[in-house]
Every structure is written in structure tokens, then in C-alpha cells.
Amino acid sequence: MSNLKIAVIGIPGKWSTEVLGDALEQRTGYRLVLDMAEVTADLADGRLHARGVDLTMLDGIIVKKISQEYNPNTLDRIELLRLAENKGVRIFSHAETIVRMIDRLSCTMTLHNGGIPMPGTIATEDIEAGVDAVERFGGAVFKPLFSTKARGMCVIGADQPEPAIRAAVGAFKSENPMMYIQQRLDLPGRDYGMVFLGGDYLGTYARVSQGDSWNTTIQDGGKYAPHDPPQSTIDLASKAERLFGMDFTTVDVADTDEGPIVFEVSAFGGFKGAKEGIGIDAAGLYADYAINKVSKG
Structure with a gap:
């Protein structure tokens, strides 16, 4: 058994978070499972702390889950981990890498620029372009930029009158100013x-x-x-x-x-x-x- 101290950032009580905490405890004898909501960054003294533990003194931190649901605040949570990373704590995966992947559009742009085949995708703030995407694709899936497990996604079919399509696109845009639209494929x-x-x-x-x-x-x-x-x-x-x-x-x-x-x-x-x-x-x-x-x- 090693004497390393590796913490888990996740959702305490959730299976995937706890099973990772169990695995680390079995191998190192150390267990610390945290929700990022518990973590405070003190830039005055360079500490990142939670439950009385200075996380900058750990050997590593595995990020299993940064929040229950993704949103722009999730990016702020990841930024806090850069304080520990700058102090030499190994973050799994690197904080800047996670940031690139939380935002669906950022992830998509990286895949597209890397030549990876994907469904037809439109990113726009223009309702007219959104309506056109539905009609051109023959139906489309509208996805929030920050979401997991299909939360907040909706399908807008092309087999309905244009005013109905426009209304549906407008309703989605009211909650998602930058619309991420993908062709609905027959899978x-x-x-x-x-x-x-x-x-x-x-x-x-x-x-x-x-x-x-x-x-x-x-x-x-x-x-x-x-x-x-x-x-x-x-x-x-x-x-x-x-x-x-x-x-x-x-x-x-x-x-x-x-x-x-x-x-x-x-x-x-x-x-x-x-x-x-x-x-x-x-x-x-x-x-x-x-x-x-x-x-x-």
C-alpha cells in the first residue's frame, strides 16, 4: 500500500464517484471525496482548501465529475483547480483540457478541425438560420452548449408548417442564445x-x-x-x-x-x-x- 494522497472530485454518494474513492482507498489507504462546491481558492496565501485540507499539498486529484449539470459556472469550478495544478498537484485530466471539452461547441470545433466525421452541425444565433437548418437537414436535434445525458435537448421535425418550426426554434433560442443544431440521423x-x-x-x-x-x-x-x-x-x-x-x-x-x-x-x-x-x-x-x-x- 502506498502513502500517496489522491483525492476525488465528483458527486459524493453517486456510484461512479464513490467506487473511484473506494479504489484509491484500497490502494493507498487515503480517501477524500469532494464536491467542488466545498472547495475555496485563497489566492492571498495560494491555498485551495476544503474540509480543512489544503488540496495543493496532495499528490493528485482525479476529476470524476465537476458538477451535477453542466453550465458556464462549471468552467469557473475547473479554473479553481489550476491553482493546485500550478503548485505541482497532478490533475486527472489537466484542467485546461477539461475546459476545452465542457463546452459542446468547443469540443465540436476541435473534432471538426481535426478531420473527425460528425453529423451535419450548425452553430448560430440567427433564428432564420435555425429554421433553414431544420428544413435542410429534414429534422434536427437542438442541443444546449452545456449539458450531459441529453438534458435540455429537443428534436424539431421538418414535417410541420414553417410557422411551427419557427416557433420551436424561437423557444429553444430563448433559453440558448447560441444555438447548437445537429442533423437528426437515421441510426x-x-x-x-x-x-x-x-x-x-x-x-x-x-x-x-x-x-x-x-x-x-x-x-x-x-x-x-x-x-x-x-x-x-x-x-x-x-x-x-x-x-x-x-x-x-x-x-x-x-x-x-x-x-x-x-x-x-x-x-x-x-x-x-x-x-x-x-x-x-x-x-x-x-x-x-x-x-x-x-x-x-
């Missing part, structure tokens, strides 16, 4: 989470839609299942994740008639899909990885 009722640790491919699980839900998220009834993708798809996902350099991530991929496409690269990655879908103890592997990195300095 086979499943997509895939391709798991990477330290750039190494670990395996793939499928999220399979149940019933008539337009998305495959577990919150909307989707189920996990194993999947064995071809090497070409693994290579595509690997290319996508290398654009960000995350320590642990999941690349969301789907098959289309034109070949595989990437929806996003996750800022944190999913433990439950890896566990239930393909039997991988991602928390244990991540703990071992972090311990090894911190030990080497």
Missing part, C-alpha cells in the same frame, strides 16, 4: 461508448434504445450491451481522443450508411457503461493509472 437504435485510458483503447459498450425514444441514454430507458467494433472504428475513436489528451475518456460513436461518426469525446467518461456493458473495472484501472503517474512524478 439503428444504438450508439457506442469507446473507452480509453491514457490513450490506450480498453473496449466498447453499446447503448441500445428501448422503445421509441429518439436517444439511447440510460436516463431514457437505454440499456448497455457489449460491442466489438471493427479496427477502422477503433482507429477513428483513437484519433478523436488524441485531439484532447484526456487521461480517461469515452468517445461516443454511431454507425451510419456512410460509415462511423463521432458525436463527442467525454470530459470524464463513463464507469457504469464500462462495468455493465463490457465488465471492465474502469475505476480500479484509473486508480492504478493515477498512482503510477504520480509515483513517477
